[in-house]
Amino acid sequence: MSNIYDTILGEYIKNPGKKWLGLDDLAKKLFQYEMISYDSVTNKGKIDFCDIDLETRAKYSGEDVYMTSLLYKKQKEEKVPDNEVLQNIELPLLEVIKEIELNWVKIDKKILEDLGVIFKDEIVKLEKAIFEEAGCEFNVKSPKQVGEILFEKMWLASSKKTKTWFSVDAEVLEELARENNIAKLLLEHRTFQKLQSTYIEWLIPLINQKTWKIHTNYNQIVTSTGRLSSTNPNLQNIPSSVWIAWEIRWAFIPENDDNILIAADYSQVEIRVLALMSGDENLVNAFKNDIDIHYNTAKLIFWKDEINKDERRIAKSVNFWVIYWISPFWLAKMLNISQKDAKSYIEKFFENYPKVKSFFEEVIKKTEETWYTETMFGRKRYIEWINDRNKMIKQSAERESMNMPIQWTAADIIKFAMIKISKFLKENNLKSKMIMQVHDELVFDVPKTEKEFMEKNIKEIMENIISGAIKLTVDIESGKNWKECK
DNA sequence: CGAGGAGCGA
DNA sequence: ACGTCGCTCCTCGA
Numbered sequence: 319m320s321n322i323y324d325t326i327l328g329e330y331i332k333n334p335g336k337k338w339l340g341l342d343d344l345a346k347k348l349f350q351y352e353m354i355s356y357d358s359v360t361n362k363g364k365i366d367f368c369d370i371d372l373e374t375r376a377k378y379s380g381e382d383v384y385m386t387s388l389l390y391k392k393q394k395e396e397k398v399p400d401n402e403v404l405q406n407i408e409l410p411l412l413e414v415i416k417e418i419e420l421n422w423v424k425i426d427k428k429i430l431e432d433l434g435v436i437f438k439d440e441i442v443k444l445e446k447a448i449f450e451e452a453g454c455e456f457n458v459k460s461p462k463q464v465g466e467i468l469f470e471k472m473w474l475a476s477s478k479k480t481k482t483w484f485s486v487d488a489e490v491l492e493e494l495a496r497e498n499n500i501a502k503l504l505l506e507h508r509t510f511q512k513l514q515s516t517y518i519e520w521l522i523p524l525i526n527q528k529t530w531k532i533h534t535n536y537n538q539i540v541t542s543t544g545r546l547s548s549t550n551p552n553l554q555n556i557p558s559s560v561w562i563a564w565e566i567r568w569a570f571i572p573e574n575d576d577n578i579l580i581a582a583d584y585s586q587v588e589i590r591v592l593a594l595m596s597g598d599e600n601l602v603n604a605f606k607n608d609i610d611i612h613y614n615t616a617k618l619i620f621w622k623d624e625i626n627k628d629e630r631r632i633a634k635s636v637n638f639w640v641i642y643w644i645s646p647f648w649l650a651k652m653l654n655i656s657q658k659d660a661k662s663y664i665e666k667f668f669e670n671y672p673k674v675k676s677f678f679e680e681v682i683k684k685t686e687e688t689w690y691t692e693t694m695f696g697r698k699r700y701i702e703w704i705n706d707r708n709k710m711i712k713q714s715a716e717r718e719s720m721n722m723p724i725q726w727t728a729a730d731i732i733k734f735a736m737i738k739i740s741k742f743l744k745e746n747n748l749k750s751k752m753i754m755q756v757h758d759e760l761v762f763d764v765p766k767t768e769k770e771f772m773e774k775n776i777k778e779i780m781e782n783i784i785s786g787a788i789k790l791t792v793d794i795e796s797g798k799n800w801k802e803c804k
Numbered sequence: 805c806g807a808g809g810a811g812c813g814a
Numbered sequence: 815a816c817g818t819c820g821c822t823c824c825t826c827g828a
Contacts, residue, residue: 460825461809480809487810512811515823543819545814552821555813563812588814642817651816710815721818725814757814810823 322348322392323399345385348392353385354378403697408538411733414740414752415536415546421751421763422531423553426799427522429569434518437510444507451500458507461486467500474498509560517557517566524551536755543722544697544729545757554756556800570800572763573751580750580769581803582776583793584758586611587728588641594786595694595723596677600670605788612637618670619663636663641724643678643717678720685719693727694784731790732758735780742779748772761800769796 325347329339342353359370359378367375398405449455452471456463465484469476477493478485488508494501524532537547548554556570557563572579589611593601604614616625616633625633632653639649650660668675685691686705690698699722704715736755743750750768754761760780764772773794780792795803 457825459823462825482808485809508811512823516812516821520822537820541819545819547820549821552813555811555821557812558814560812639817645816648816713816714818717817725818728814759814805828807826807828809825812821812823814819 320348321399322389322396323401323404327399327401327404341382341385341389344389349385349388351385353381403695407695407730407733407737410737412538414736415538417740418752418755419533419536421753422526422529422533423753424529424531424571424573424763425521425525426569426571427525427530430518430522430566433565433569434514434522437514437518440510441507441514444503444510448500448503448507451503458504459511464504468494472498472500474501509563513557513563513566517563521551521569534754542699544693544726546729546755548755553754558804564801564804567800567803571798576767577763577765578769578796578798579800579803580762580764580772580776580794580796581800582760582762582780583795584728584732584780585791585793587731587758587790588724589637590788590790591694591724591727591731592641592674592677593788594784595727596671596673597787598671598673598677601674602787615667615670619666632663636667640664640667640674641721643720681720681723682716685715691719691722693723693730695727695730697726697730699726728758731783732760734783736760738779738783739776742775746771761803764796 322344325344326339339347342355345351345353354377356378359365359374360367398409445458448458452467454467454471456467458464462483464486465476468474468486469484474494476484476490478487478490484490486504488505491501491505491508495505521532526533532551532553534551534553535549537549540547546554557566570579589601590605593605600614600618601611603609604611612630612634613625614633615637616629617623619633619636620629632655635649635653639652644664646657646661646664649655649664650657653660681691682704685701689702689704690700692698699719701715701719701722703711704719706712706715732755736752739752739760742748743752748768748771750762750764750772752760753763760776762772762776773796777792777794781790783790797803
């Protein structure tokens with residue numbers, strides 16, 4: 319009989335995020351037992367489960383419980399494999415995730431409802447204005463109908479196409495908005511509609527009526543980049559940069575009036591990881607001497623000491639996009655500069671941070687030879703299509719093999735931080751709770767009496783997860799709600 | 805019910 | 815032809 323850990327890990331390492339084993343798969347693989355499928359008892363969902371005869375229902379449900387208990391027993395008996403990532407990160411993290419999920423997050427329902435009224439008002443007003451501009455009524459929420467109005471009725475110039483139709487995404491509308499009021503109105507409508515449907519109407523019913531809290535699910539194994547994901551609701555995409563949308567965070571509050579929220583953010587974690595992994599002297603020195611990294615890059619790519627705001631902005635994008643191995647074409651488009659300039663900035667970046675380039679080249683070479691790429695902590699990701707003959711596939715495999723070590727290492731860092739902080743909270747008998755994880759940010763619900771102690775120690779723990787040539791830095795913010803933690 | 809378009813976050 | 819990952823909404827045609 320095969321080992322439960324080997325069975326699961328085998329699948330996961332081969333194809334993280336793409337496929338994982340369900341209870342029925344495990345039953346088959348580990349116990350050679352074929353479970354009754356839900357599809358077969360309900361005739362592919364055509365029959366309501368409650369209408370099935372009791373015996374079949376009992377058998378189906380019983381199997382579920384029985385198999386789970388068998389697996390639990392088997393797991394208890396088995397030795398945890400000699401796998402550092404599993405022992406040091408994922409298994410301890412499982413406990414921490416459980417704690418976060420059980421802590422829940424308190425929501426001020428009234429604020430959401432008030433915002434909902436304001437948004438609804440705007441939506442109605444905008445819709446009316448749009449109909450007036452268009453000269454007829456249509457479904458503003460339908461991209462197809464919007465396209466028909468703009469390009470077939472009003473005869474505006476279309477700039478982009480989707481697979482099947484004229485594209486009417488934000489980029490196209492922004493282009494049109496320069497001269498056409500209707501495009502501007504449509505954009506605003508989209509913003510409010512998105513907020514209303516996804517963050518107000520979706521969130522409110524998920525608030526528990528007794529506790530006024532929401533209970534999100536964190537998933538440990540769905541991503542291919544080692545990150546967590548969150549569902550029901552997804553707390554990892556609550557608006558932050560979009561104009562009025564930030565207000566949604568107003569509704570995220572501490573458990574009671576004696577508490578506050580503390581948000582701890584890793585700053586520029588990915589580019590710091592790049593510095594650590596590549597060991598590039600210029601990059602490392604900039605961080606060591608606490609020089610603004612975007613300013614530093616700006617000085618290097620523009621060959622001068624006086625840097626204006628615009629130049630810093632460009633450098634910031636170059637820093638950011640180089641990590642993702644972006645093409646000059648795309649960078650030019652993003653920054654609204656010529657392709658020639660974009661190309662020269664990217665070249666200058668690599669000239670000045672030479673070890674970044676050689677690091678990337680080595681990663682690709684190694685992946686081509688071994689078919690896997692790995693993080694600072696030795697976590698492997700197999701990329702079997704790295705030697706594909708198709709140039710497009712090959713290129714995307716190369717991008718993935720370069721990006722994965724950085725993004726995945728960053729994910730591992732925060733996972734370590736979560737484990738250590740959870741331990742710290744217990745050891746010091748603190749009342750503070752960890753309530754959210756948003757990729758590089760951790761949010762805590764903290765009694766005011768513990769504020770200073772928490773802030774000092776969280777920062778300390780998070781910044782010292784890895785020791786290397788440079789230190790990670792963490793920004794700590796606090797407030798009466800999540801909105802104030804910026 | 806699923807695909808496609810769109811948009812939010814990191 | 816042109817960043818990755820993931821979640822959720824809406825429409826529309828099967």
